[in-house]
Amino acid sequence: MKRIEAIRQVMKDVTDELVIATTGMISRELFVVRDRPQNFYMCGSMGCALPIGIGVAMSVDRPVIVLDGDGAALMSLGSLAVSKFLSLPNLTHYIIDNGTYASTGDQPTCSQAVDFEAIGHNVKLIRVESGNEHGTPRIPYEPEEMLSRFMGSIG
Numbered sequence: 001m002k003r004i005e006a007i008r009q010v011m012k013d014v015t016d017e018l019v020i021a022t023t024g025m026i027s028r029e030l031f032v033v034r035d036r037p038q039n040f041y042m043c044g045s046m047g048c049a050l051p052i053g054i055g056v057a058m059s060v061d062r063p064v065i066v067l068d069g070d071g072a073a074l075m076s077l078g079s080l081a082v083s084k085f086l087s088l089p090n091l092t093h094y095i096i097d098n099g100t101y102a103s104t105g106d107q108p109t110c111s112q113a114v115d116f117e118a119i120g121h122n123v124k125l126i127r128v129e130s131g132n133e134h135g136t137p138r139i140p141y142e143p144e145e146m147l148s149r150f151m152g153s154i155g
């Protein structure tokens, strides 16, 4: 399965959930699959989708989805432990594991050696093939614009 198909699968049942997507092509493919104000694209800061998702899930009484990559999850393993410690009932942490840092050229990660589901909380691991879609556009929003539409969707 390709990464974009995994994102399509996750998004097909999403209604009012807040979705925080990790840096790189996962955010860009989410934008292509289904852009909506309830999506927050973490442009630039790899590893921060889960910490943001935890903060949002602690602050709102509605379901929160984090769409992470294996590379980003490895970068932020401590956040997985915090997530497990807090075990927030409204947080779902998808890790789309292609075994590489695909967004920057498919350099291999060490994800095979790590049991994300054991370390984190409510982790749904989806294994996909490596590589990127061709011609995926950049996200056109300025950070301030994206933040304000996301905060507006929270109300």
Ligand SMILES: Cc1ncc(C[n+]2csc(CCOP(=O)(O)OP(=O)(O)O)c2C)c(N)n1
Pocket (backbone or CB within 6 Å): 003, 022, 023, 024, 025, 026, 044, 045, 046, 068, 069, 070, 071, 072, 073, 098, 100, 101, 102, 103, 104, 109
């Ligand atoms: C702190 C930091 N380090 C490195 C980068 C560059 N970078 C952006 S996306 C990415 C790869 C992300 O890999 P992964 O989370 O596994 O997702 P994939 O691209 O494989 O879907 C890297 C290294 C960055 N944006 N921030």
